[in-house]
Amino acid sequence: MGAATADNPTTTKPETTNPIIRFENVHKRFGPLVVLDGMTLDIPQDRTTVILGPSGVGKSVLLKHIVGLLRPDSGKIFYRGKQVDNLSEREMEPIRKRIGFLFQLGALFDSMRVGDNVAFPIRQQGGKNPAEIQEIVHEKLAVVGMDGTEKKWPADLSGGQKKRVALARAIAMNPDVVLYDEPTTGLDPIRSDVINELILKLKEELNVTGVVVTHDMTSAFKVADQVVMLFNGKIVSRGTAEEIRNCADPNVQRFIQGRASEEDLRALHRM
Protein backbone atom coordinates (compact mmCIF):
# COMPACT_ATOMS: atom_id res chain seq x y z
CA MET A 1 0.00 0.00 0.00
CA GLY A 2 2.82 2.53 0.83
CA ALA A 3 3.57 5.11 -1.82
CA ALA A 4 7.26 4.26 -1.85
CA THR A 5 6.50 0.70 -2.87
CA ALA A 6 4.53 1.89 -5.87
CA ASP A 7 7.19 4.38 -6.95
CA ASN A 8 10.10 2.00 -6.53
CA PRO A 9 8.94 -1.49 -7.25
CA THR A 10 11.01 -4.04 -5.39
CA THR A 11 12.46 -5.36 -8.63
CA THR A 12 14.62 -2.25 -9.12
CA LYS A 13 18.23 -2.47 -8.09
CA PRO A 14 18.71 -1.55 -4.45
CA GLU A 15 21.38 1.04 -5.30
CA THR A 16 18.79 3.27 -6.90
CA THR A 17 17.13 4.19 -3.59
CA ASN A 18 18.94 6.47 -1.18
CA PRO A 19 20.71 4.73 1.70
CA ILE A 20 19.34 5.33 5.19
CA ILE A 21 22.39 3.67 6.73
CA ARG A 22 25.85 3.74 5.24
CA PHE A 23 29.07 2.05 6.35
CA GLU A 24 32.20 3.56 4.88
CA ASN A 25 35.43 1.61 5.13
CA VAL A 26 34.66 0.43 8.68
CA HIS A 27 37.33 -1.42 10.64
CA LYS A 28 36.69 -3.16 13.95
CA ARG A 29 38.88 -5.49 15.91
CA PHE A 30 38.73 -7.09 19.34
CA GLY A 31 42.33 -7.42 20.50
CA PRO A 32 44.08 -9.47 17.82
CA LEU A 33 40.81 -10.58 16.19
CA VAL A 34 39.92 -8.53 13.12
CA VAL A 35 36.15 -8.62 12.66
CA LEU A 36 35.31 -5.83 10.21
CA ASP A 37 38.10 -5.07 7.79
CA GLY A 38 37.31 -2.06 5.64
CA MET A 39 33.63 -2.85 5.19
CA THR A 40 31.51 -0.59 3.00
CA LEU A 41 27.76 -1.10 2.80
CA ASP A 42 24.66 0.88 1.82
CA ILE A 43 21.34 -0.01 3.37
CA PRO A 44 18.51 1.46 1.28
CA GLN A 45 15.54 3.13 2.90
CA ASP A 46 12.17 1.35 3.06
CA ARG A 47 13.75 -1.88 1.84
CA THR A 48 14.80 -5.09 3.52
CA THR A 49 18.48 -5.95 3.40
CA VAL A 50 19.47 -9.48 4.32
CA ILE A 51 22.97 -10.09 5.63
CA LEU A 52 24.38 -13.55 5.13
CA GLY A 53 27.69 -14.90 6.32
CA PRO A 54 29.28 -17.76 8.20
CA SER A 55 28.90 -18.03 11.95
CA GLY A 56 31.33 -15.79 13.82
CA VAL A 57 32.04 -13.55 10.82
CA GLY A 58 30.72 -10.43 12.56
CA LYS A 59 27.09 -10.03 11.53
CA SER A 60 25.89 -9.23 15.04
CA VAL A 61 28.86 -6.90 15.45
CA LEU A 62 27.78 -5.11 12.27
CA LEU A 63 24.24 -4.58 13.61
CA LYS A 64 25.58 -3.23 16.91
CA HIS A 65 27.56 -0.60 15.03
CA ILE A 66 24.37 0.81 13.54
CA VAL A 67 22.96 1.87 16.92
CA GLY A 68 26.35 2.72 18.40
CA LEU A 69 26.54 -0.17 20.87
CA LEU A 70 29.97 -0.74 19.36
CA ARG A 71 32.09 1.98 17.82
CA PRO A 72 34.33 1.44 14.79
CA ASP A 73 38.11 1.66 15.21
CA SER A 74 38.20 3.61 11.97
CA GLY A 75 35.82 4.39 9.13
CA LYS A 76 32.48 6.16 9.21
CA ILE A 77 28.86 5.24 9.73
CA PHE A 78 26.04 7.45 8.48
CA TYR A 79 22.38 7.49 9.43
CA ARG A 80 20.15 9.54 7.14
CA GLY A 81 23.26 11.22 5.75
CA LYS A 82 24.57 12.25 9.17
CA GLN A 83 27.74 10.79 10.59
CA VAL A 84 26.84 8.92 13.79
CA ASP A 85 29.89 6.90 14.82
CA ASN A 86 31.36 9.89 16.68
CA LEU A 87 28.18 10.90 18.53
CA SER A 88 28.03 10.67 22.33
CA GLU A 89 25.60 8.31 24.04
CA ARG A 90 23.28 11.27 24.72
CA GLU A 91 23.36 12.39 21.10
CA MET A 92 22.59 8.84 19.93
CA GLU A 93 19.36 8.70 21.93
CA PRO A 94 17.00 10.28 19.36
CA ILE A 95 18.33 7.91 16.70
CA ARG A 96 18.06 4.87 18.96
CA LYS A 97 14.45 5.75 19.73
CA ARG A 98 13.62 5.28 16.04
CA ILE A 99 15.45 1.97 15.60
CA GLY A 100 14.15 -1.36 16.88
CA PHE A 101 16.75 -4.00 17.72
CA LEU A 102 15.99 -7.70 18.00
CA PHE A 103 18.98 -9.23 19.79
CA GLN A 104 20.19 -12.65 18.76
CA LEU A 105 19.36 -14.16 22.15
CA GLY A 106 16.44 -11.88 22.87
CA ALA A 107 18.02 -9.89 25.73
CA LEU A 108 14.68 -9.64 27.53
CA PHE A 109 14.88 -7.91 30.90
CA ASP A 110 14.42 -10.79 33.30
CA SER A 111 13.48 -8.53 36.17
CA MET A 112 10.34 -7.48 34.27
CA ARG A 113 7.30 -9.39 33.12
CA VAL A 114 6.70 -9.96 29.41
CA GLY A 115 4.18 -7.12 29.21
CA ASP A 116 6.56 -4.63 30.81
CA ASN A 117 9.34 -5.74 28.49
CA VAL A 118 7.23 -4.95 25.45
CA ALA A 119 5.98 -1.73 27.02
CA PHE A 120 9.51 -0.58 27.83
CA PRO A 121 10.37 1.14 24.53
CA ILE A 122 6.89 2.67 24.36
CA ARG A 123 7.27 4.18 27.84
CA GLN A 124 10.77 5.27 26.92
CA GLN A 125 9.30 7.20 23.99
CA GLY A 126 6.68 8.83 26.22
CA GLY A 127 3.38 10.44 25.30
CA LYS A 128 1.10 7.45 25.83
CA ASN A 129 -1.24 6.76 28.73
CA PRO A 130 -1.28 3.35 30.46
CA ALA A 131 -4.43 2.18 28.67
CA GLU A 132 -2.96 2.96 25.26
CA ILE A 133 0.30 1.23 26.19
CA GLN A 134 -1.58 -1.87 27.30
CA GLU A 135 -3.47 -1.84 24.01
CA ILE A 136 -0.26 -1.66 21.95
CA VAL A 137 1.46 -4.34 24.02
CA HIS A 138 -1.49 -6.66 23.50
CA GLU A 139 -1.53 -5.99 19.78
CA LYS A 140 2.22 -6.53 19.30
CA LEU A 141 2.21 -9.73 21.32
CA ALA A 142 -0.72 -11.01 19.26
CA VAL A 143 1.22 -10.32 16.06
CA VAL A 144 3.98 -12.71 17.16
CA GLY A 145 1.51 -15.25 18.56
CA MET A 146 2.31 -14.55 22.20
CA ASP A 147 -0.89 -12.86 23.37
CA GLY A 148 -1.99 -13.66 26.89
CA THR A 149 1.58 -13.95 28.19
CA GLU A 150 1.80 -10.39 29.55
CA LYS A 151 2.01 -11.54 33.14
CA LYS A 152 4.65 -14.23 32.59
CA TRP A 153 8.31 -13.90 33.47
CA PRO A 154 10.84 -14.23 30.63
CA ALA A 155 12.57 -17.04 32.55
CA ASP A 156 9.41 -19.16 32.20
CA LEU A 157 9.38 -18.99 28.39
CA SER A 158 11.00 -21.32 25.86
CA GLY A 159 13.80 -20.09 23.60
CA GLY A 160 11.50 -19.53 20.63
CA GLN A 161 8.91 -17.79 22.79
CA LYS A 162 11.55 -15.43 24.19
CA LYS A 163 12.64 -14.65 20.66
CA ARG A 164 9.09 -13.74 19.68
CA VAL A 165 8.55 -11.55 22.72
CA ALA A 166 11.83 -9.83 21.91
CA LEU A 167 10.57 -9.26 18.39
CA ALA A 168 7.36 -7.76 19.75
CA ARG A 169 9.50 -5.45 21.89
CA ALA A 170 11.68 -4.46 18.92
CA ILE A 171 8.67 -3.34 16.88
CA ALA A 172 6.65 -1.97 19.81
CA MET A 173 7.23 1.73 19.20
CA ASN A 174 6.70 1.55 15.43
CA PRO A 175 10.34 2.18 14.58
CA ASP A 176 11.58 3.46 11.21
CA VAL A 177 14.29 0.83 11.07
CA VAL A 178 14.25 -2.66 12.56
CA LEU A 179 17.44 -4.68 12.98
CA TYR A 180 16.54 -8.37 13.14
CA ASP A 181 19.34 -10.63 14.41
CA GLU A 182 18.24 -14.12 13.35
CA PRO A 183 14.49 -13.57 13.72
CA THR A 184 13.50 -17.12 12.78
CA THR A 185 16.21 -19.09 14.57
CA GLY A 186 14.69 -21.55 17.01
CA LEU A 187 11.17 -21.28 15.59
CA ASP A 188 9.15 -23.99 13.90
CA PRO A 189 8.69 -23.63 10.10
CA ILE A 190 5.15 -22.32 10.33
CA ARG A 191 5.99 -19.74 12.97
CA SER A 192 9.04 -18.76 10.91
CA ASP A 193 6.85 -18.06 7.95
CA VAL A 194 4.56 -15.90 10.07
CA ILE A 195 7.63 -13.88 11.07
CA ASN A 196 8.64 -13.56 7.40
CA GLU A 197 5.17 -12.26 6.61
CA LEU A 198 5.46 -9.84 9.49
CA ILE A 199 8.74 -8.46 8.15
CA LEU A 200 7.16 -8.04 4.70
CA LYS A 201 4.06 -6.42 6.12
CA LEU A 202 6.01 -3.94 8.22
CA LYS A 203 7.93 -2.91 5.13
CA GLU A 204 4.93 -2.65 2.85
CA GLU A 205 2.46 -1.02 5.22
CA LEU A 206 4.65 1.03 7.51
CA ASN A 207 7.69 1.55 5.25
CA VAL A 208 9.98 0.00 7.79
CA THR A 209 13.57 -0.39 6.69
CA GLY A 210 14.70 -3.88 7.66
CA VAL A 211 18.15 -5.30 8.22
CA VAL A 212 17.88 -9.05 8.66
CA VAL A 213 20.73 -11.30 9.74
CA THR A 214 19.78 -14.87 9.10
CA HIS A 215 21.01 -18.38 8.38
CA ASP A 216 17.56 -19.40 7.16
CA MET A 217 17.70 -19.30 3.34
CA THR A 218 13.95 -19.68 2.86
CA SER A 219 13.41 -16.65 5.03
CA ALA A 220 16.29 -14.75 3.43
CA PHE A 221 14.97 -15.10 -0.11
CA LYS A 222 11.41 -14.43 0.94
CA VAL A 223 11.99 -11.11 2.68
CA ALA A 224 15.04 -9.71 0.87
CA ASP A 225 15.10 -6.77 -1.50
CA GLN A 226 18.86 -6.78 -1.24
CA VAL A 227 21.11 -9.60 -0.09
CA VAL A 228 24.69 -9.01 0.98
CA MET A 229 27.25 -11.55 2.00
CA LEU A 230 29.81 -10.76 4.67
CA PHE A 231 33.06 -12.68 4.54
CA ASN A 232 36.44 -11.98 6.14
CA GLY A 233 35.34 -8.57 7.34
CA LYS A 234 34.13 -7.33 3.96
CA ILE A 235 31.01 -7.44 1.84
CA VAL A 236 32.00 -9.92 -0.84
CA SER A 237 28.81 -10.00 -2.78
CA ARG A 238 25.60 -8.05 -3.04
CA GLY A 239 22.52 -7.97 -5.19
CA THR A 240 18.83 -8.80 -5.28
CA ALA A 241 17.72 -12.20 -4.05
CA GLU A 242 17.61 -13.39 -7.64
CA GLU A 243 21.11 -12.16 -8.42
CA ILE A 244 22.59 -13.83 -5.37
CA ARG A 245 20.83 -17.08 -6.20
CA ASN A 246 22.43 -17.00 -9.65
CA CYS A 247 25.77 -15.68 -8.47
CA ALA A 248 28.75 -17.47 -9.96
CA ASP A 249 30.99 -17.18 -6.89
CA PRO A 250 31.49 -20.75 -5.59
CA ASN A 251 31.73 -19.53 -1.98
CA VAL A 252 28.35 -17.85 -2.20
CA GLN A 253 26.79 -20.84 -3.94
CA ARG A 254 28.14 -23.24 -1.34
CA PHE A 255 26.82 -20.98 1.41
CA ILE A 256 23.28 -20.61 0.12
CA GLN A 257 23.02 -24.28 -0.75
CA GLY A 258 24.47 -25.28 2.60
CA ARG A 259 27.27 -27.52 1.36
CA ALA A 260 30.34 -28.18 3.52
CA SER A 261 33.67 -27.22 1.99
CA GLU A 262 36.30 -29.77 1.01
CA GLU A 263 38.44 -28.53 3.85
CA ASP A 264 35.73 -29.12 6.47
CA LEU A 265 35.07 -32.58 5.11
CA ARG A 266 38.74 -33.49 5.22
CA ALA A 267 38.87 -32.50 8.90
CA LEU A 268 35.85 -34.72 9.55
CA HIS A 269 37.42 -37.68 7.84
CA ARG A 270 40.60 -37.34 9.83
CA MET A 271 38.59 -37.77 13.04
Add this chain to the structure above:
Amino acid sequence: MEWIAVIGGKTRQFIQAVGDFACFASTAFGWIIRGPGSRAMRELLRQMFDMGTMSIPVVMITGAFIGAVLAIEAYPQFAAIGIASRLGSVIVVSVVKQTGPILTAVMLAGRVGGAMTAELGTMKVTEQIDALRAMACDPVRTLVVPRLLACIIMTPVLTVYSDALGIWGGWLIAVGVDGVRNYSFWHYAAAGTDMFTVNVGLIKSLIFGIVIASIACYKGFTCGNGARGVGRACTESFVASFILILLTNFIMAVMLNNFYNWFWPNQPSLL
Protein backbone atom coordinates in the same frame (compact mmCIF):
# COMPACT_ATOMS: atom_id res chain seq x y z
CA MET B 1 64.51 -6.97 32.24
CA GLU B 2 61.20 -8.44 31.18
CA TRP B 3 59.80 -8.09 34.67
CA ILE B 4 60.01 -4.31 34.37
CA ALA B 5 57.73 -4.47 31.32
CA VAL B 6 55.35 -6.76 33.20
CA ILE B 7 55.21 -4.45 36.21
CA GLY B 8 54.80 -1.48 33.90
CA GLY B 9 51.98 -3.16 32.03
CA LYS B 10 50.15 -4.15 35.22
CA THR B 11 50.57 -0.68 36.67
CA ARG B 12 49.18 0.89 33.53
CA GLN B 13 46.20 -1.47 33.58
CA PHE B 14 45.58 -0.66 37.22
CA ILE B 15 45.75 3.09 36.68
CA GLN B 16 43.46 2.78 33.70
CA ALA B 17 40.94 0.77 35.75
CA VAL B 18 41.06 3.38 38.52
CA GLY B 19 40.44 6.09 35.94
CA ASP B 20 37.53 4.15 34.43
CA PHE B 21 36.10 3.61 37.87
CA ALA B 22 36.35 7.31 38.72
CA CYS B 23 34.60 8.13 35.46
CA PHE B 24 31.87 5.59 36.15
CA ALA B 25 31.29 6.82 39.70
CA SER B 26 31.18 10.46 38.65
CA THR B 27 28.64 9.68 35.92
CA ALA B 28 26.47 8.00 38.53
CA PHE B 29 26.75 10.97 40.91
CA GLY B 30 26.06 13.30 38.00
CA TRP B 31 22.73 11.57 37.50
CA ILE B 32 21.94 11.74 41.22
CA ILE B 33 22.48 15.49 41.14
CA ARG B 34 20.60 16.07 37.87
CA GLY B 35 17.69 13.95 39.11
CA PRO B 36 17.48 10.20 38.60
CA GLY B 37 14.01 10.16 37.03
CA SER B 38 10.82 8.42 38.08
CA ARG B 39 11.78 4.94 36.91
CA ALA B 40 14.94 5.04 39.01
CA MET B 41 13.00 6.30 42.02
CA ARG B 42 10.55 3.39 41.82
CA GLU B 43 13.48 1.02 41.60
CA LEU B 44 15.06 2.76 44.61
CA LEU B 45 12.26 1.63 46.94
CA ARG B 46 12.62 -1.98 45.81
CA GLN B 47 16.39 -1.81 46.26
CA MET B 48 16.08 -0.24 49.72
CA PHE B 49 13.85 -3.10 50.76
CA ASP B 50 16.04 -5.80 49.22
CA MET B 51 19.34 -4.54 50.51
CA GLY B 52 18.23 -2.72 53.64
CA THR B 53 15.24 -4.32 55.26
CA MET B 54 16.32 -7.82 54.35
CA SER B 55 19.77 -7.25 55.89
CA ILE B 56 18.51 -6.16 59.31
CA PRO B 57 18.52 -9.62 60.97
CA VAL B 58 22.03 -10.58 59.89
CA VAL B 59 23.44 -7.19 60.82
CA MET B 60 21.77 -7.35 64.25
CA ILE B 61 23.08 -10.83 64.95
CA THR B 62 26.68 -9.95 64.05
CA GLY B 63 26.44 -6.74 66.07
CA ALA B 64 25.21 -8.51 69.20
CA PHE B 65 27.90 -11.15 69.13
CA ILE B 66 30.71 -8.68 68.63
CA GLY B 67 29.47 -6.50 71.50
CA ALA B 68 29.29 -9.55 73.73
CA VAL B 69 32.77 -10.72 72.77
CA LEU B 70 34.17 -7.27 73.46
CA ALA B 71 32.78 -7.43 76.98
CA ILE B 72 34.10 -10.94 77.56
CA GLU B 73 37.63 -10.01 76.49
CA ALA B 74 37.79 -6.60 78.14
CA TYR B 75 36.33 -7.53 81.53
CA PRO B 76 39.34 -9.46 82.94
CA GLN B 77 41.72 -6.68 81.86
CA PHE B 78 39.60 -4.02 83.47
CA ALA B 79 38.89 -6.10 86.56
CA ALA B 80 42.63 -6.67 87.08
CA ILE B 81 43.19 -2.97 87.64
CA GLY B 82 39.93 -2.57 89.44
CA ILE B 83 38.03 -0.46 86.95
CA ALA B 84 35.53 -3.07 85.69
CA SER B 85 32.79 -0.52 86.25
CA ARG B 86 34.17 1.47 83.30
CA LEU B 87 33.44 -1.34 80.86
CA GLY B 88 30.48 0.59 79.44
CA SER B 89 32.58 3.34 77.95
CA VAL B 90 35.05 1.10 76.12
CA ILE B 91 32.29 -1.10 74.72
CA VAL B 92 30.12 1.73 73.50
CA VAL B 93 32.98 3.70 71.96
CA SER B 94 34.45 0.67 70.17
CA VAL B 95 31.07 -0.42 68.87
CA VAL B 96 29.87 2.99 67.72
CA LYS B 97 33.14 4.18 66.25
CA GLN B 98 34.65 1.02 64.81
CA THR B 99 33.06 -2.41 64.97
CA GLY B 100 29.51 -1.32 64.19
CA PRO B 101 30.24 0.58 60.96
CA ILE B 102 32.94 -1.81 59.78
CA LEU B 103 31.09 -5.04 60.44
CA THR B 104 27.94 -3.68 58.85
CA ALA B 105 29.92 -2.59 55.80
CA VAL B 106 31.65 -5.94 55.48
CA MET B 107 28.38 -7.83 55.86
CA LEU B 108 26.81 -5.61 53.20
CA ALA B 109 29.79 -5.97 50.87
CA GLY B 110 29.25 -9.71 51.01
CA ARG B 111 25.49 -9.89 51.10
CA VAL B 112 24.50 -6.91 48.97
CA GLY B 113 27.60 -6.07 46.93
CA GLY B 114 27.96 -9.66 45.73
CA ALA B 115 24.35 -9.87 44.66
CA MET B 116 24.57 -6.51 42.91
CA THR B 117 27.66 -7.51 40.92
CA ALA B 118 26.10 -10.84 40.02
CA GLU B 119 22.84 -9.26 38.88
CA LEU B 120 24.43 -6.51 36.80
CA GLY B 121 27.10 -8.88 35.49
CA THR B 122 24.43 -11.30 34.30
CA MET B 123 22.61 -8.42 32.63
CA LYS B 124 25.84 -7.46 30.93
CA VAL B 125 26.58 -10.98 29.64
CA THR B 126 23.04 -11.56 28.41
CA GLU B 127 23.14 -8.21 26.57
CA GLN B 128 20.38 -6.68 28.67
CA ILE B 129 22.56 -3.64 29.31
CA ASP B 130 23.11 -3.31 25.55
CA ALA B 131 19.36 -3.65 25.09
CA LEU B 132 18.78 -0.75 27.49
CA ARG B 133 21.23 1.41 25.56
CA ALA B 134 19.67 0.37 22.26
CA MET B 135 16.33 1.63 23.60
CA ALA B 136 17.81 5.03 24.42
CA CYS B 137 17.84 4.34 28.14
CA ASP B 138 20.97 5.19 30.10
CA PRO B 139 21.97 2.05 32.03
CA VAL B 140 23.88 4.01 34.67
CA ARG B 141 20.82 6.10 35.38
CA THR B 142 18.35 3.20 35.48
CA LEU B 143 20.49 0.53 37.11
CA VAL B 144 23.33 2.13 39.05
CA VAL B 145 21.70 5.24 40.52
CA PRO B 146 18.95 3.40 42.46
CA ARG B 147 21.44 0.88 43.84
CA LEU B 148 23.93 3.55 44.81
CA LEU B 149 21.28 5.70 46.51
CA ALA B 150 19.77 2.73 48.31
CA CYS B 151 23.16 1.74 49.63
CA ILE B 152 24.02 5.28 50.73
CA ILE B 153 20.75 5.57 52.63
CA MET B 154 20.60 2.08 54.08
CA THR B 155 24.17 1.54 55.28
CA PRO B 156 23.96 4.18 58.06
CA VAL B 157 20.50 2.92 59.02
CA LEU B 158 21.77 -0.64 59.29
CA THR B 159 24.79 0.60 61.23
CA VAL B 160 22.44 2.03 63.84
CA TYR B 161 20.82 -1.38 64.22
CA SER B 162 24.20 -3.04 64.49
CA ASP B 163 25.39 -0.46 67.06
CA ALA B 164 22.27 -0.88 69.17
CA LEU B 165 22.57 -4.64 69.27
CA GLY B 166 26.33 -4.43 69.87
CA ILE B 167 25.81 -2.26 72.92
CA TRP B 168 23.05 -4.56 74.10
CA GLY B 169 25.30 -7.60 73.68
CA GLY B 170 28.08 -5.91 75.64
CA TRP B 171 25.67 -4.82 78.34
CA LEU B 172 24.23 -8.30 78.62
CA ILE B 173 27.65 -9.81 79.34
CA ALA B 174 28.99 -6.96 81.48
CA VAL B 175 25.92 -6.51 83.63
CA GLY B 176 24.28 -9.91 83.38
CA VAL B 177 27.33 -12.17 83.63
CA ASP B 178 30.26 -10.18 84.96
CA GLY B 179 28.24 -8.34 87.56
CA VAL B 180 29.03 -4.74 86.57
CA ARG B 181 26.40 -2.48 88.09
CA ASN B 182 23.77 -1.38 85.61
CA TYR B 183 24.10 2.23 86.74
CA SER B 184 27.89 2.37 86.27
CA PHE B 185 27.68 0.71 82.87
CA TRP B 186 25.37 3.40 81.49
CA HIS B 187 26.99 6.21 83.41
CA TYR B 188 30.44 5.55 81.95
CA ALA B 189 28.97 4.69 78.56
CA ALA B 190 27.37 8.13 78.42
CA ALA B 191 30.46 9.86 79.77
CA GLY B 192 32.73 8.24 77.16
CA THR B 193 30.51 8.97 74.18
CA ASP B 194 29.94 12.39 72.67
CA MET B 195 28.13 13.47 69.53
CA PHE B 196 31.43 13.46 67.69
CA THR B 197 31.87 9.72 68.27
CA VAL B 198 28.36 9.00 67.04
CA ASN B 199 28.77 11.20 63.97
CA VAL B 200 32.12 9.67 63.07
CA GLY B 201 30.50 6.25 63.03
CA LEU B 202 27.64 7.40 60.84
CA ILE B 203 29.78 9.40 58.42
CA LYS B 204 32.03 6.40 58.04
CA SER B 205 29.14 4.10 57.28
CA LEU B 206 27.85 6.54 54.68
CA ILE B 207 31.18 6.49 52.90
CA PHE B 208 31.32 2.70 53.16
CA GLY B 209 27.89 2.62 51.50
CA ILE B 210 29.26 4.62 48.57
CA VAL B 211 32.30 2.35 48.34
CA ILE B 212 30.26 -0.88 48.37
CA ALA B 213 27.67 0.12 45.78
CA SER B 214 29.98 1.91 43.37
CA ILE B 215 32.52 -0.91 43.28
CA ALA B 216 29.84 -3.59 43.02
CA CYS B 217 28.11 -1.81 40.13
CA TYR B 218 31.37 -1.03 38.36
CA LYS B 219 32.48 -4.66 38.58
CA GLY B 220 29.11 -5.81 37.27
CA PHE B 221 29.24 -3.42 34.33
CA THR B 222 32.78 -4.39 33.36
CA CYS B 223 32.34 -8.09 33.92
CA GLY B 224 33.89 -10.60 31.51
CA ASN B 225 31.97 -13.07 29.43
CA GLY B 226 30.10 -16.13 30.59
CA ALA B 227 29.39 -17.62 33.99
CA ARG B 228 33.10 -17.51 34.81
CA GLY B 229 33.22 -13.80 34.09
CA VAL B 230 30.34 -13.17 36.48
CA GLY B 231 31.88 -15.37 39.17
CA ARG B 232 35.21 -13.64 38.91
CA ALA B 233 33.61 -10.18 38.95
CA CYS B 234 31.80 -11.06 42.20
CA THR B 235 35.00 -12.20 43.88
CA GLU B 236 36.91 -9.14 42.73
CA SER B 237 34.09 -6.89 43.79
CA PHE B 238 34.10 -8.29 47.33
CA VAL B 239 37.87 -8.20 47.70
CA ALA B 240 38.14 -4.67 46.30
CA SER B 241 35.38 -3.24 48.47
CA PHE B 242 36.71 -5.04 51.55
CA ILE B 243 40.18 -3.56 51.07
CA LEU B 244 38.81 -0.14 50.28
CA ILE B 245 36.58 -0.21 53.36
CA LEU B 246 39.56 -0.94 55.60
CA LEU B 247 41.71 1.61 53.82
CA THR B 248 39.17 4.44 54.04
CA ASN B 249 38.54 3.48 57.65
CA PHE B 250 42.21 3.82 58.44
CA ILE B 251 42.57 7.14 56.63
CA MET B 252 39.45 8.51 58.29
CA ALA B 253 40.57 7.36 61.73
CA VAL B 254 43.79 9.32 61.34
CA MET B 255 42.11 12.36 59.82
CA LEU B 256 39.19 12.55 62.18
CA ASN B 257 41.31 12.10 65.30
CA ASN B 258 43.60 14.94 64.20
CA PHE B 259 40.55 16.99 63.45
CA TYR B 260 39.15 16.26 66.89
CA ASN B 261 42.36 17.15 68.73
CA TRP B 262 42.59 20.31 66.73
CA PHE B 263 39.10 21.56 67.63
CA TRP B 264 38.78 20.10 71.11
CA PRO B 265 42.32 20.05 72.56
CA ASN B 266 40.99 19.25 76.04
CA GLN B 267 40.06 15.59 76.04
CA PRO B 268 36.91 14.71 78.01
CA SER B 269 37.83 13.25 81.35
CA LEU B 270 36.44 9.90 82.36
CA LEU B 271 37.21 10.37 86.02
